Amino acid sequence: MNTSDGRRPRRVPEARSRAGAPRTPIDYAKVGRSSVRRRARGMTHSEAVAALEGAEQQAHLDRRDEAAADDGGRRAAELTEWQRVVQLLAATGGPYDLDADVVVQEELAEDRRREEAEQQRRQEQQQLADQADELLGLAGAGRLDRTVASRPGDEAARALLDDYDYRVPAVDDWFAHANHAGHYADPAAVGLLLVSVRTCAALLAALARTGAPIDGDLEFVWRLAQADPAVTNALATWLETAAAVKGGPA
Structure with a gap:
């Protein structure tokens, strides 16, 4: 593949x-x-x-x-x-x-259970690695947009990505727009996202409420969210409040 x-x-x-892994x-x-x-x-x-x-x-x-x-x-x-x-x-x-020998047979059964659990863990880890590669591939081809539905495990796949990869910002941008949509419509799933992703999503939502376009180059949003999530959240809250006041009765 x-x-x-x-x-x-x-x-x-x-x-x-x-070769370089510690031996059991x-x-x-x-x-x-x-x-x-x-x-x-x-x-x-x-x-x-x-x-x-x-x-x-x-x-x-x-x-x-x-x-x-x-x-x-x-x-x-x-x-x-x-x-x-x-x-x-x-x-x-x-x-x-x-x-x-009952003792021996119980030990062998436990060994088999451990081996099966370890094999299952490895398979799940490989599935996440493949999921991460798929996200990078879509981002590199410019096809990672809102039409791509989020899936369980996307946030764990994101954790496997190397932040120095030039495609990662596009992946994080997709996460921010996927916030509260698809798989992440579940609040419990949203809580699994990176703090910077949730913070960026909050600021993007606040900007949208002001009427500002959020489909352009908003790299500054990501830089702010990654540099200081607390300040970014404070700004998002301030914008939300300002939008509410503006939209309220004169």
Whole structure:
């Protein structure tokens, strides 16, 4: 997919480059538990007891070896897991079966839920990135106007844009005119817009009430809204009041 101005689609930060990204910390305790479960597969209770005794002896030796003790908790997790397996087989009689181990199956199900949630999050982030590229493409082609309906997530897509891109002011201008229209007719959705966008929209609305044209080059409105939203809002309120007085009874 290419945007309308020929640029490659935007990608979320995680998908752009994995080379310099921080690696996920290794869960040494989880590694230890997995190791025990693989080794315990098919063991009887007596075999698991022997394995537990060996793990206890190794743990005793490790307490005297600082290098071995610095294993991120793997040895302790292995010992605890052997103890659990022994207790399980004492109740079931064995042999040990991963597929029948409720604890293991619950952990695997939780891992799957986390993976699915992470995949969903990545998909949503990519959709926002594509949405941001679409807005930029329309702005670059001069087709981002009031005929383009706003959609849920547009404000989140805007947050992905680089402010130094020359098309961003056109995108923000579209947001200001989209204020209280389409998706942003919902007050809750309006609250998601950037402060500068809401401030600019308020000033544009106030200018319109005075009868001044608001379809020309109003870059000063954006500069004022971005530089000092409080002053911009104060000016919008003053203009609204002035327009109301002017339009009132003589």
